[in-house]
Amino acid sequence: MTARIGATVIALATFFVDTFTTTEVAIAVMYGAVVLLAVDFATWQRVLLVGIACIVATLGSFLATHGLDTSGGELARCIVSLSAIGVTTLLAVRMKATMLTLHEQAQLLDLTHDTVFVRDAADHITFWNRGAEVLYGWPREAALGQDTHKLLQTEFPAPLPSIMAELRRTGRWEGELMHRRRDGSQVIVASRWSLQERGSSFAVLETNTDITAHRHAESQTRQAQASLAHVSRVATMGELTASIAHEVNQPLAAIVAHGEAALRWLNRPVPELEEVRLGLERIIGDGRRAADVIQRLRALARKDEPQRVPLDLREVIRGILPLVQPEIRHHRVALRLELPELPAVIGDKVQLQQVIINLVMNGIQAMALVADKPRALTIEVHEEAGEHPGERIVIEVSDTGPGIAADKLDQLFEAFYSTKPDGMGIGLSICRSIIAAHGGRIWASAREGGGASFHIALPVAGSGA
Ligand code: ADP
Numbered sequence: 001m002t003a004r005i006g007a008t009v010i011a012l013a014t015f016f017v018d019t020f021t022t023t024e025v026a027i028a029v030m031y032g033a034v035v036l037l038a039v040d041f042a043t044w045q046r047v048l049l050v051g052i053a054c055i056v057a058t059l060g061s062f063l064a065t066h067g068l069d070t071s072g073g074e075l076a077r078c079i080v081s082l083s084a085i086g087v088t089t090l091l092a093v094r095m096k097a098t099m100l101t102l103h104e105q106a107q108l109l110d111l112t113h114d115t116v117f118v119r120d121a122a123d124h125i126t127f128w129n130r131g132a133e134v135l136y137g138w139p140r141e142a143a144l145g146q147d148t149h150k151l152l153q154t155e156f157p158a159p160l161p162s163i164m165a166e167l168r169r170t171g172r173w174e175g176e177l178m179h180r181r182r183d184g185s186q187v188i189v190a191s192r193w194s195l196q197e198r199g200s201s202f203a204v205l206e207t208n209t210d211i212t213a214h215r216h217a218e219s220q221t222r223q224a225q226a227s228l229a230h231v232s233r234v235a236t237m238g239e240l241t242a243s244i245a246h247e248v249n250q251p252l253a254a255i256v257a258h259g260e261a262a263l264r265w266l267n268r269p270v271p272e273l274e275e276v277r278l279g280l281e282r283i284i285g286d287g288r289r290a291a292d293v294i295q296r297l298r299a300l301a302r303k304d305e306p307q308r309v310p311l312d313l314r315e316v317i318r319g320i321l322p323l324v325q326p327e328i329r330h331h332r333v334a335l336r337l338e339l340p341e342l343p344a345v346i347g348d349k350v351q352l353q354q355v356i357i358n359l360v361m362n363g364i365q366a367m368a369l370v371a372d373k374p375r376a377l378t379i380e381v382h383e384e385a386g387e388h389p390g391e392r393i394v395i396e397v398s399d400t401g402p403g404i405a406a407d408k409l410d411q412l413f414e415a416f417y418s419t420k421p422d423g424m425g426i427g428l429s430i431c432r433s434i435i436a437a438h439g440g441r442i443w444a445s446a447r448e449g450g451g452a453s454f455h456i457a458l459p460v461a462g463s464g465a
Pocket of ligand 1: 427
């Protein structure tokens with residue numbers, strides 16, 4: 001508005017002075033200011049019209065004061081003024097067209113559903129698109145000038161100084177952020193930052209995609225998988241119950257027997273204290289054995305969130321032995337262990353034990369069908385470079401059962417594939433999802449000399465895989 005009034009006043013004043021006074025100055029160049037002010041409020045076509053009007057006014061004033069007299073300095077002054085107005089008009093029209101293009105390009109950013117905003121070196125917002133208004137609920141006027149991280153209460157996946165250091169070094173950063181909307185609700189975004197150097201300072205262009213629904217769906221799938229894994233674990237424990245009950249019963253019976261013997265030694269006219277001590281030590285040993293089995297069973301039955309901790313696979317495998325050994329003895333299977341010391345893997349102990357118990361039970365059940373061959377089950381771990389980066393440790397469980405037809409090797413891992421009359425067919429599919437969640441791979445192969453082998457390749461701790 002002020003530009004419009006200013007332009008009108010200057011135009012009238014210039015016209016008045018130019019027409020009714022006899023100044024020696026090329027006063028008409030002041031029309032240039034009128035054209036420049038018009039850029040502020042007029043379209044480029046109108047800026048052009050203003051320029052033409054100024055030229056006409058200049059010519060009109062000249063004709064009114066000097067007629068057709070082309071002698072003297074007046075004509076030169078008039079020509080200078082006309083050139084100045086002409087050049088200014090051309091530049092102004094070009095400037096207006098460029099501004100229009102820039103404005104249209106900025107409006108394009110409003111079409112995207114992603115949020116796009118720019119913040120300066122002090123984290124103050126200088127641009128805020130329509131997507132950002134919709135996602136965060138802050139209108140542009142309220143967001144501009146605000147501190148981004150305060151406004152959105154950003155939670156970072158790493159300390160901000162280290163993120164900024166990476167941004168300054170590489171010019172880019174990508175990661176997941178937690179933001180808060182204006183109404184206080186949380187939103188998870190996949191965020192991409194690009195650095196724009198501005199002399200000694202810089203600006204950051206931040207583009208965010210809302211992945212809240214995606215993350216929730218993932219977490220629900222994870223929970224469903226965890227519940228299924230739990231159900232399958234409990235089902236396996238059901239299969240093991242009879243032999244485990246026997247395993248616990250046996251030390252309990254031994255405790256009673258040792259207790260009775262110790263009492264007899266005590267009741268002698270001269271108590272045999274050394275024998276009593278031995279008896280008590282045996283009682284403690286047997287009690288620990290029973291408690292150990294129960295504790296492992298309980299760990300397996302618990303429904304905890306999966307953990308990610310460094311694990312020694314020898315310990316993981318030895319931990320399942322009290323649970324599967326009764327079954328192994330019952331089916332007269334020879335168990336061979338090859339457990340050299342290897343680097344740690346990162347994972348969840350109970351889940352990995354569940355996988356190995358599944359493979360061991362499958363092996364025992366497969367060999368139950370074989371009567372004419374020795375039943376041997378081998379669990380071994382070794383280190384080898386896998387197909388994928390980071391895969392280094394391989395656990396192998398092999399048996400001397402009937403083996404697996406080559407065309408079924410992959411099918412086994414599909415859910416509900418079972419050849420057993422009472423099989424659920426989910427054991428191996430759960431093993432596969434557990435191992436995939438550990439960043440590893442599980443596959444089956446034919447064992448040399450007959451039987452089946454199951455292999456689990458896992459990344460070692462610290463390999464970044
Ligand atoms: P289930 O044991 O309930 O059948 P799994 O997913 O554990 O479910 O196994 C799927 C199928 O894979 C089994 O029914 C069996 O046909 C086959 N299988 C698994 N382990 C072996 C093995 N060691 N030897 C031969 N076949 C096996």
